[in-house]
Amino acid sequence: MTGAPGTGKSTLVAALAKAWRAEGKTVGILAVDPTSPFTGGAILGDRIRMRDLSGDAGVFIRSSATRGALGGLAAVTLDQARALDAVGFDLVLIETVGAGQNEVAIARMAQTTVVVEAPGLGDEVQAIKAGILEIADVLVVNKADRPGATQTVRALRTMIETGHPALKTRWMHHGQMVGVDDRGVSNNHDPAVWIPPIVETVAADGKGVDLLISKIEEHQRYLEGAGLRDQIERARLEAELMDRLQASLLRRLLGGLPENALAEAVASVQKRINTPDQAIEALILQAEALPVES
Ligand SMILES: Nc1nc2c(ncn2[C@@H]2O[C@H](COP(=O)(O)OP(=O)(O)OP(=O)(O)O)[C@@H](O)[C@H]2O)c(=O)[nH]1
Numbered sequence: 001m002t003g004a005p006g007t008g009k010s011t012l013v014a015a016l017a018k019a020w021r022a023e024g025k026t027v028g029i030l031a032v033d034p035t036s037p038f039t040g041g042a043i044l045g046d047r048i049r050m051r052d053l054s055g056d057a058g059v060f061i062r063s064s065a066t067r068g069a070l071g072g073l074a075a076v077t078l079d080q081a082r083a084l085d086a087v088g089f090d091l092v093l094i095e096t097v098g099a100g101q102n103e104v105a106i107a108r109m110a111q112t113t114v115v116v117e118a119p120g121l122g123d124e125v126q127a128i129k130a131g132i133l134e135i136a137d138v139l140v141v142n143k144a145d146r147p148g149a150t151q152t153v154r155a156l157r158t159m160i161e162t163g164h165p166a167l168k169t170r171w172m173h174h175g176q177m178v179g180v181d182d183r184g185v186s187n188n189h190d191p192a193v194w195i196p197p198i199v200e201t202v203a204a205d206g207k208g209v210d211l212l213i214s215k216i217e218e219h220q221r222y223l224e225g226a227g228l229r230d231q232i233e234r235a236r237l238e239a240e241l242m243d244r245l246q247a248s249l250l251r252r253l254l255g256g257l258p259e260n261a262l263a264e265a266v267a268s269v270q271k272r273i274n275t276p277d278q279a280i281e282a283l284i285l286q287a288e289a290l291p292v293e294s
Pocket residue numbers: 004005006007008009010011012034035036038039040042045049097142143144145146201202203204205
């Protein structure tokens with residue numbers, strides 16, 4: 001569940017969790033960096049919104065206010081989600097503010113990504129600015145009780161009809177052009193492309209939540225039916241492992257170098273002594289010359 005600050009993600013997550021609990025399903029909820037400049041100190045607010053759920057052993061809630069924990073946030077959240085999955089939670093809901101690379105990385109790892117919009121946050125559809133529209137499996141226009149909801153729906157519909165990447169993206173795969181969906185997964189075996197439906201909700205009073213659930217479940221069935229779940233999981237794990245590999249190589253490299261090595265590299269580029277590539281090459285050579293840590 002991702003979207004601009006204050007669009008109603010937490011309220012929606014609470015409403016979804018309640019509905020799934022009523023069906024007897026267990027629900028894990030992970031809220032990532034819920035403190036936004038808009039709603040400020042939202043962890044407390046989230047606690048209040050989630051209050052109806054507390055004390056229920058079938059619900060696990062964890063908020064991580066980890067602003068500033070660059071790079072590690074996606075990994076930590078995905079590990080938490082794995083843990084919840086491993087202990088048998090039927091559903092794991094992750095709320096992120098769709099505002100940074102971290103959040104987008106997390107959203108990309110979900111089986112079903114719901115992008116939440118709300119009217120009245122400015123002229124533009126917020127998700128376009130944040131670059132998260134293309135990862136949406138289901139689009140929600142929450143706060144449908146507010147003026148402007150119809151225009152927001154219309155704007156989203158136009159965007160999907162004219163330019164959803166699922167409808168036009170192609171990429172090279174093993175030297176062949178193949179049709180792909182928005183996650184870069186080949187779906188040339190299955191011509192049916194998932195076009196994100198748009199659901200209007202009033203999270204505050206539960207309106208539209210049943211329809212949202214049915215769309216989320218429809219998307220899950222689509223993944224299953226098209227045999228895409230394994231393929232997508234493999235592609236995402238590959239991306240996740242590459243990210244973690246990059247981060248850990250970088251940590252290892254920089255950790256082994258003297259403290260001022262990076263500053264000196266920067267200075268050498270600023271003084272036009274080195275090009276960036278030359279400075280990087282020098283850093284790598286310097287790191288490789290160091291004794292290997294055991
Ligand atoms: N009018 C109206 N207000 C809503 C609706 N859903 C949520 N709100 C209100 O919008 C405010 C923000 O809701 P949250 O659920 O905290 O939004 P959020 O997207 O989780 O916010 P952040 O985590 O801070 O990004 C709260 O005051 C909610 O009560 C709705 O459907 N209609």
